[in-house]
Amino acid sequence: MIRTHGLTKRFGRVAAVSDLDLDVREGDVYGFLGPNGSGKTTTVRMLLGLVLPTSGTAEVLGRPMPGSAAEVLPQVGAMVEGPAAYGQLSGRRNLALYDAAGRGSRQGRAGRVDDALARVGLSGVDKRPVHAYSLGMRQRLGLAQALLTSPRLLVLDEPTNGLDPQGIRDIRALLLDLNAAGTTVLVSSHLLAEIEQTCGRVGVISRGRLVVQDDLDALRGPTGRQLLRTAGAAHGERAAAVLGRAVEDRDGERLVVRGDDPAAMVAALVAAGVPVVEVTPERRTLEGVVLDATGAGSDDFSVTDQGRVGAA
Template sequence: MITTKALTKRFGSIVAVNSVDLDVQDGDRYGFLGPNGSGKTTLVRMLLGLVYPTSGEISVLGSKTPAHVLPQIGSMIEGPAAYPHLSGRRNLTLLDRAGSGGARRTRKARIEEVLEQVGLASVDARPVKTYSLGMRQRLGLAAALLRQPRLLILDEPTNGLDPQGIREIRELLTALNESGTTVFLSSHLLSEVEQLCTKVGVVDHGKLVLQEELAALRAPTGRVVVESPDADKIAGMLNGQLDDRDGPRLFIRHADSAELNAWLVGSGVRVSSITAERPSLEQVVLAATGPGADRVDGTA
């Protein structure tokens, strides 16, 4: 769906993207992550043919020239674009007329369909300049969906949305993906990517430092986290299995949390909670990246 080989972009002496090999397969929900200034937006713009690479190769939907397959791609990059003095419907009408043509009735029905998908079905004729940031984000996503794309490339699609709106967009993107649309999105909301995406890529200072299935990245560590009011007693029973402790929380080397729970309860100690330890996506990303490139205190 998207592959790059040694993709590089330089701006003078600055290497914004450094020999990146992306691998996005058909059906992926791919989360593209990295600190500010890491090269995410530059790379995404190259995928859409908005910026030409200095060197390397790009293939999008089987084409080495992204512009040739743009009608099959829905995108929203660096915020939604719209004519501020026109209504949301008028903006979508102009965009759809320019892109797809077709019968007026068909275009109108499609516009109403995407407005309903993104939660703007009852929007009135007010101009876009009066929209909230969340409404503009929804309109930008509606524009990306107009042509029923095979591939969605989105930059911060939930920016400005409240928690309910974020969940709605997550559910919408999941449903689109399940119906055959590959989703590629960049976001700073790691918890949202963790809930939505099946695969992640992480860039840092222009380099792809991590690319893996999310399930593999969040596999159990081999430790069990136990919280108990009897933490002192448990610690004395473990014969060297205790790795770490944070008050009533114990980090124990054990392969099976259910087996450990049964042993602890059978030994007469109280267990408030027990779970296999898994790294969060935040922990994974922080371990793979250094300080953000937008720092100015000398630590970047």
């Protein structure tokens, strides 16, 4: 659905995007992660033909961009750098004008607008002027615009910006429903928690370069350590003595143990009279993957509404 090769954009001496090789496959919910200023929005704008690359190539829906924009863009729904709207007009009127500017026929326009408003939860305020909308409502209106054409590909830049936790959950559910119905989704975001709960494939950009691109399950693979819980702190101390230098950390009854053979570990503990309540493989978190790949420090990240970490 989206493929780039060596995609590069320079502004004078500054390389906003360098040698980018994106691979978004049909059926993906693809999370495009990176801190502000990392090149996410510049990349999205190049994919949509809004900015010309300095070098490299981009294909969207199997066609070169921006050369095939007239053919490609009617099949793409997009929201980039926040929604645009006429503030004095209602949300409904804005959507009708947006639909009229596209290839949608006049016949069926009201139904398309109704459906888009309902999908993003704006049916009850559709006649209110947009200048009276909150930031979260404007985000919902921008997403409604992107959905008017029933796109094959949906490209969204920070779609949950300004939404409360319930709104974030609603948009997450909507994107997953659209994907289940056949829409490929590219979500550009700095919120690790949202990407982790929504996306199946992830690309991480740092200082204009793609530093990670893989399936989320592969990125969150086992670390080679086991998380072990015994039946109390005293047993945890005994387990640490039995396992010796393989124990990397212990907090009362809970231990982090280096090794990829949990059966042998449990057998050794049971033989020593240590009751084991639970043992599970430790898996990497997306947060850890991103921090390792980007070299970002705590100053580059902030806590989201849901208590998880996201790039600021």
